[in-house]
Amino acid sequence: MxxxxxxxxxxxxxxxxxxxxxxxxxxxxxxxxxxxxxxxxxxxxxxxxxxxxxxxxxxxxxxxxxxxxxxxxxxxxxxxxxxxxxxxxxxxxxxxxxxxxxxxxxxxxxxxxxxxLPEIPRRSRPKPAAERESTPARIRFWGVRGSIPVPGKGTVRYGGNTSCVEVRADGEIIILDAGTGIRLLGLALDKEFGPRSMKLTLLISHTHWDHIQGLPFFSPAYNEKNVIRVLGYEGARAGLATILAGQMETPFFPVSLRELPSHLAIEELKEAEFQIGKVEVRSKFANHPGICAGYRLSAGSGSIAYFPDNEPYEPLKLR
Ligand SMILES: [Zn+2]
Structure with a gap:
């Protein structure tokens, strides 16, 4: 060897x-x-x-x-x-x-x-089936704005939607945050999967509007064939499920979270290290009002960190 x-x-x-x-x-x-x-x-x-x-x-x-x-x-x-x-x-x-x-x-x-080192024999071993069949790793930014969607000429290049990043690695489809960018991601997934069912994991950094507001408009959540796991930490004043359901209550929205036909399960995270399939996830809390987590995803092909809204400076001292 x-x-x-x-x-x-x-x-x-x-x-x-x-x-x-x-x-x-x-x-x-x-x-x-x-x-x-x-x-x-x-x-x-x-x-x-x-x-x-x-x-x-x-x-x-x-x-x-x-x-x-x-x-x-x-x-x-x-x-x-x-x-x-x-x-x-x-x-x-x-x-x-x-x-x-x-x-x-x-x-x-x-x-x-x-x-x-040409003398070292090349190992042209066939890859294990799981590795061969998994989707190649990729990251796509569907929403990159904070606070509120900002459509218009000034935001054509990176788009005007709020936070949503799609990561595909080791056979998993992981969605980071559900800002308004998730609406377009949903339409793209519907087109890609057609009649096939999808298994998705949505990781929520925190429940400020710009990170959850697209969820009611995520079309895969309206298809009973789809399985959607929503993961995030408990907020400062209420649990994750309560907050996500709250934004869909009357009079804010006509369809409640309970009525969504997909198999959507909300799980509150307790640990700082966990797995999504073969992808390892590590989290850290950010310097941001309330509870806000950033995530590092490590997969066979590499790792990325998603750390939105962190404020890496000391609070300004008013004199
Ligand atoms: Zn925020």
Missing amino acids: PRVLIIEDDAESRRLISDLFRRDDWNVLEANDGDAGVELALRDRPELILCDLLMPKSNGFQVCRTIREQLQPTKIIVVSGRDYRVDRTSALQAGADEYLLKPITWELLSSAIERL
């Missing part, structure tokens, strides 16, 4: 890259700073090293120089989030064999490995 050493101080990046190699049957060693990386490299002499540039203790350039002096056959791929020509040149001069830009995909890695 070929060995790879991943030297990366960011735990999340390290985990994602390690997973890619493990899936391809590599023996993975990990180090979280430059010094630990050099030590492991000299001890275990892996065929390949992946090294970040900006790390505590020894940085990536230093790691490349030390390893190149002492371990000639080992191939080094520098992985960096920075696309500066000077970084690339310096890394190659320091002894790196390849310089790849984040985000790292297996396609990028495997073509580099093929070039650098």
Whole structure:
């Protein structure tokens, strides 16, 4: 089994890259700073090293120089989030064999490995059925505005609808927030699925109007074949189900939440880490009035964070 050493101080990046190699049957060693990386490299002499540039203790350039002096056959791929020509040149001069830009995909890695280590047999293993059949990962922004929809000439480029993001990964369709953008998403899903039923998960960040107001106009909720799971945290003054039902009560809306024909279940979240199918979800509360959560979704193909309405500054002090 070929060995790879991943030297990366960011735990999340390290985990994602390690997973890619493990899936391809590599023996993975990990180090979280430059010094630990050099030590492991000299001890275990892996065929390949992946090294970040900006790390505590020894940085990536230093790691490349030390390893190149002492371990000639080992191939080094520098992985960096920075696309500066000077970084690339310096890394190659320091002894790196390849310089790849984040985000790292297996396609990028495997073509580099093929070039650098042609003697390592290519693993053309068929993918497991679940992986093969799942929809390719994608993100689509259906609504990006805050407070209130703003149609008009000034918002043509990104649209005038309020928050709604569609994520497809590992066979799941996950909808982040139900602002007015969810209406168009609903129409698109109806068109795509036709007579087939849909299984959707709606993750609500918080219950301010601009994050829930599209739900009464989400057409898949009006089809009895569809299963919709709505997840979110309890609000500051009432539970999630009460608030979502409240905006559909008479005299605000003619159809109550209870009357929606789909199998719509509202679940109040208690944990900060949970799964939606194979997708791992981690949440954090935002600095925003009431209860507002942001979510990180981690899937086989990568991870994204959705963190709306966070106010990353101290409250202004009035004198
Ligand atoms: Zn808000």
